[in-house]
Amino acid sequence: MNTSDLPWLVVLLPLVGFLINAFLGARLTGSPKPVPEAPLPPHVSYEMEPEEEEAGSASDEPAASHDGHGQAHGPDAGHDHDHFDPKNKGLVGGIATVSVFLSFLLSVMLFLQIGGMAGEEKRILTGAIEWMAPIGLNLQLAVDPLSALMLLIITGVGSLIHLYSIGYMGHDRGFARYFAYLNLFIFFMLLLVLGANLAMLFVGWEGVGLASYLLIGFWYRRDSASAAANKAFIVNRIGDCALLIALFALYKYFGTLDLYGAKGILTQAGQQFADQNGYPEGAVNYVPLLLFLGAAGKSAQIPLYTWLPDAMEGPTPVSALIHAATMVTGGVYLVCRTYPLFLSSPNAMTVVAVVGLVTATLAATIACTQTDIKKVLAYSTVSQLGYMFLACGVGAFGAAMFHVATHAFFKALLFLGSGSVIHAMGGEQDMRKMGGLRAKLPVTFLTMAVGTLAIAGVPGLAGFFSKDEILANAFASEATDDIAARFPTIAGGLGHPLLFIVGLAVAGLTAFYMGRMMLKTFMGAPRYDAATANHLHESPAVMTLPLWILAALSLIGGFLPIEHFIEPSIHWRGEALHLDFGATKTVLMVVSGAVALLGLGYAWMRFGSAKNGEYLPVEKKTAYSIWWLIYNKWLVDDFYQDVVVDPGRRFARWLWRVVDVRVTDGLTGGWGTGIAHLASVIRHWQSGYVRNYALSMLAGVVLVVIGALLGMMVGRR
């Protein structure tokens, strides 16, 4: 095997794991087969009672958005109910984990190989396999610093989460199915970041959507889970549709979808070719905007973020891997991947920055009011992703990817920690029923505390550095001369103090809601019942080991030279992209560090001493309309339901009932009866008299001759 085909191996290993567990897993774990009740005699059939079609529709579709948060939310660890002990757990989970871990080792090799490359073009292209000949599209992989970094995150964090899952899913009937899905996810995620053309990227893009769909709906018996799965897939499809259109437009103007190669989209030659071909002004703007809409779907940004909080219906390690560390950063990756297209359009850049910031703010406020521990983390993820887009929007792509990396560490840690809590609590996710868990779950507490400090941006930890980088760039960024020369429209720089101020406020909110979450969960008096108290236990080593490793990474992640490493990717036509800012950076660092501490301190003030973990009694809370509004997620879900979903459904029903059945079918039905009527008239002509037949034949001949003459005349004209 050629060394340049190593990336194929990286991708295919998890696929092999998937295939093994998909075909053999159920047998290995000894999952009970469904036993059909007494079979029917062959011809007895269950005819449905005549169904009232209309009545069903309202209840048919329990809108995922409407499952309130107040009530105890079905147990996350739904598996704890029917105690099932899968056989060969070590083997099944081991195959899955090892396949990803091997992938990780190979990724490290690739990473070092890339890092050791000299010169400007740090990339490895694999051999190409013909795929769609009419547009010259091949199956091909490419590794460059940007994708090498993603590789490490995906396979590294991925194998930790696989390991953790062996413990977490240890009593689930779907143990093998779970690991099959998880491997499938890794396979597609690797395709996403390794695709050498945008179509391959799209394969991974949709594929991770599929894996996410399957894992959100993993506990398929639960209605809310399958509803959330559908919602995630469909909302993502809206983004995918935009992404597809962007790809078609790119093909139209660039004549290829390849990233590299002779006329690749990212290469100078490609750009020149497009310019000569008349890359119109409109497309310069709408292509990046469409790409961003696609990214907004996958990365849960306004207007398509609503699926992510619902996606918490999946098992918690899934939330950690897919809905925090890797898949949802796919959108950020896409924007960074295609950054020359974005830099060409200041309008698009502004949209990206503003949408990112608004999403960050909105989600952070919602996170302050949630009572479900996973929902807090989910909104926190949306908020952090908003930060990353803010960075992209001001041209700080390196800072965005830096934050992707550090966020993967601490958010995976926090989710896995919350999973450990939920596991210990027997499936309880409501923080109002927790409290005082510090003593019972010391490891979980300690590691999660590290994660909290990291995400809050306490100086010295991972989150501080990456967030600070983003904020500083948001404050002011000046394009270097090179960049200014390449992209004259952004020569004036992209940052704005206003972006910085709002971003800083969000940082404060982040520190506050994370502090709130930790305090409500681990401090104060216990609020759980006696049964739960008996059940409480620290998680086994297989689960705590990943916590320790991720905590260590959250501690030191800020010192990794990530930005420096990926510079050659975020880099075009030979010059590095530096958006410089002056000595103010130090001041900004101090300010953002102070804000983080302030936020944590305020949370401590409010919740640290509160006996029941509540700052205000519920009655008092609901009196504040703003609290009510935020608690109900700014009513965005309801807005979508009322303005998009319901009218859409009414329209579709109208199409069916009126346009299809009454108009189209009615008209042709009319035709039908008309013909039947005609037939009955004609029947009288078939009287059996040869004379009549002769007459009709004559008439026919005359008609045909007339027709032919008419045809000739038309032809002659």
Add this chain to the structure above:
Amino acid sequence: MLMTLLLILPVLFALACGFAPARQARSVALLGAMVTFAVSIFTLVGFSGSAGGPVYQLVEQRPWFPALKIGINLGADGPGLLMIVLTAFLTVAVVWYSYEKVTFREKEYYALLLALDATVIGAFSALDLVLFYIFFEACLVPAYFLIGIWGGRDRVRAATKFFVYTVVGSLVMLLSIIALYIHAGTFDITEIQDVLTRKPLPPEMGLFIFLGFAVAFAVKTGLFPFHTWLPDAYAEAPAAVTVLLSGAMAKLGTFGFYRFGVLLLPDAAHTAAPLMLTLGVLSILFGGLVAAMQRDMRRVLAYSSISHLGFVVVGLFAGTKPGISGAVLQMVNHGITSGMLFLIAGMIYARIGSTHLRALGGLWEQTPLLGRLLLIATLSSVGLPLTNSFVGEFLILLGAYQNYPFFAAVATTGVIWSAIYMLVLFRKAMYGAPVRPAVRRMLDLTTNEISLLGAFTVLIFLLGIQPRILLHSADASVDAAVAGVTEAVERASRPPTLMQRPRRRPPQTEPATAAPPATAAPPATPSPTESTESTETTESTQPTQPTQPTEGRGP
């Protein structure tokens, strides 16, 4: 010889079914379908459709009515051969499927299935307009009886609607065929193609001829708003027949658009492209939205079929290589995907007597294998990458975007609608706990069924990853079509010369060729189908009708 063999084999085996003992009929039919499929594969392997080669190959010409230049001309281009292989494959699948499920009047059932196979293959391989028309109509007859006898509760109404609707649609095509004959003086398609390049049709004449064809094909395809017969027919027909209707017979429509629209009349196809694209896009949107509202699995699939074939039409009239290649590919893909989906629906129906979504629920747990296979078919239907449909849809939409960005963009929203209706279907049928008594008694797939659906699964992924297997065999034909349309675009962009050309032509042989049509009409309009409405336009047909083949009265 191969083409004749492909046509004769199923007929022979259909007759054999008729004479075989009732219990043996199915084995005879399976053998016949398999032999036909094997021959079609053999033909495909030997076929070289690579770019630059001749468009029509394996041409066999036998005179039939030499005076009128009607011949039994058979042959195929790449897309035609692909359709033949698809038809033969689906026939094997449905005979296999029916093996344990059809329990009464087996002889007739299998004979009719093979007859349907033969007539559809005949229509795909006919290189003579009259022959094409005959097969195009003849395939309705076995389909009619298959729906009417073995269908669901509302079978007779559905069968009649299906029959009347499609017959009326194709009558308009007959006028176009006659008009072409008047112009070219022959019914031979290859010859007509030559004549048309030497002596183009006047633009408006060409457009009328095209529209005549278009009505027939739109009905056959089930394009909005010509689709009314389709949901009823698909939902009421037995699963095996639905597979052939949607997988093979509906392709006669899209294939017709390709051969008689894009390939034969590129100027008209170019002129009418906005109209056809509109119909295609409307079908995508309409089919998708209405499918989401359906509560019966088979009706969801029926409307989804409308939506999917809308994509094919969009691709065909995009006028670009990716668009047309994608459309050809998608015709095959749709046959495979919708075939698999309808077969699974049939398996569910065979078990619990209903495919209403409220009769289902919890199948993922109750029948895991069926659940997983339905998942794969669902993913193919929503066009997930690495499945066959993704390649087709991607090429179609990308190709369409190059010339018609607006239509392509609207068509692309189809990926949203398909996700909605298929996932809602999947969730309602599969997820949740198995609570209904019928579901709790349900058995998982048998070995036979697994191997049948397994074959479809393999094809779904094989064609998703290596579509070249099919793409290349269509190259020569698609290239010719693209070249034709490109020239048409050029001609259309310089109208003056276009206006001059027809004026020079009239003194040619038109009066001479005008005489035959009066007599040419009769054999061309057999309407061996019974009934009444044929009298509308084919008054003079009666005398020659006895010479027509026996499709009409046979079964």
